[in-house]
Amino acid sequence: MLTVNAYAATAATDPLVPTAIERRDLGPHDVLIEIKYAGICHSDIHTARGDWGPAAYPLVPGHEIAGIVAEVGAAVTRHAVGDRVGVGCMVDSCRECDNCRQGEEQYCVPGNTLTYGSVGADGEVTQGGYSTHIVVTEDFVVTIPDGIALDVAAPLLCAGITTYSPLRHWGAGPGKQVAVVGLGGLGHMAVKIAHAMGAEVTVLSQSLRKRDDGLRLGADHYHATSDPQTFKTLTRRFDLIVNTVSAPIDVDRHLRLLALDGALVNVGAPAEPMTLNVFSLLAGRRSYAGSMIGGIRETQEMLDFCAEHGIGAEIELIDADRINEAWERVLASDVRYRFVIDAATFTER
Incomplete structure (x- = not known):
């Protein structure tokens, strides 16, 4: 077992604290990654604070992980020591259900193993990327192309794939009108990726503060x-609306912005339920859908796409001792557009 430095939540209402955790010994197909950078996702906060259900404490969050392979198991063929790699929201799945066989491990029928807060194959609760090292089975480790710096690549492992997947699935591209609700950690990636795909992109934000x-x-x-004029001006305008905010919106008003056969897709995950009037769907054969991250194959596709188009996240790099401050700023929407932790600053308690 390898003992590594980390930051953990110890209760829903307490600040994160420095700690030490153990990483399992390498199995034949395992990869030991020296974490260089870890992004801060709003999901980290929701999970640690119990917004989506009870959490197991202590909990080390973090599922936007970029680093370097430090060691590999004897049977590993996909990665080698020194490779630039990433880990996203999942570290395992059943591998056998129809969804997994189609490369959609995020929709694993028995349930995938999340990077933190899940019970892994070893029977232990998984601990995430707010740490110096992590051990992951090779099939859930992706390659970060040389064209993307590791710090701006880290948020792509969640924010990037979470927005790329619905844009690709619903056909964003030339001739398509795409709207992005919210210009935050997810929204800014949606704008970059939709633009690179060739779509005409509109941002729908509460104010014009981030217009430039x-x-x-x-x-x-x-x-x-x-x-209010916005919803009159843009009626029946869009083929696709990607809602990235983690707070309730007026679903009906946004559905009325869709053209015939348009889709409103939620990727933000508010803790509160949202409602709609079914007539908002009937009038225009509109769809209201959800999308959750992406499979491993598609995550690699996204990284290659971002490298080809020179896309990385807009980040604010911080030391580990500023994590609690960063969380409060995320809740206040005071970040442009993703906090990334320098893993070299994790220290012993």
Whole structure:
């Protein structure tokens, strides 16, 4: 067992603290990764604070992991010592259900093993990327192309794939009108990726405060949802709306912005339920859907796409002792657009 430095949540209401955790010995197909950078996702906060259900404490969050392979098991063929690699939201799945066989491990029927807060194959609760090292089976480790720096690559392992997957699935591309609700950690990646796919991109945000950023990142248009005129001007405009916010929205108002056969897709996951009037769907054969991260194959595809188009996250790099401050700023929407932790700053308690 390898003992490594980490930061952990010890209760739903307490700040994270430095700690030490143990990583399992390498099995034949395992990869030991020296973590260089770990992104801070809103999901980390939701999970640690019990918004989505009880958590097992102590809990080390983090599922946006970029690092270097430090050691491999005897049977590993996909990765070698020194490789630049990443780990996202999953570290295992059943491998046998129909969804897994199709490369959609995020929809594993028995349930996949999450990077933190799940029970792994060894019977232990998984601990995530707010740490110096992690051990992951090779099939759930992806290659980070040389064209992306590791610090800006880390958020791609969640924010990148979470937005790439629905954009690809619902056919974002030339001739398509795509709207992105919210310009945060997920939203800014959606704008970059949709633009690179060739779609005409509109940001729908509460205010025009980030308008200049949105246009710089690739948006063609930017509208404030706090202005009632926005919902009149944009009626029946979009083929696809990707909702990235983790708070309730007026679903009916947004559905009315869809053209015939358009889709509103949720990737943000608010703790509160949302409702809709079914007539908002009937009038235009509209769809209301959800999308959750992406499979391992698609995650690699996304990374290759981002490298080809020069896409990385917009980040604020922080030391580990600023994690609690960063969490509060995430809750206040005070980050442009993703905090990334320098794993070299994890220290012993």
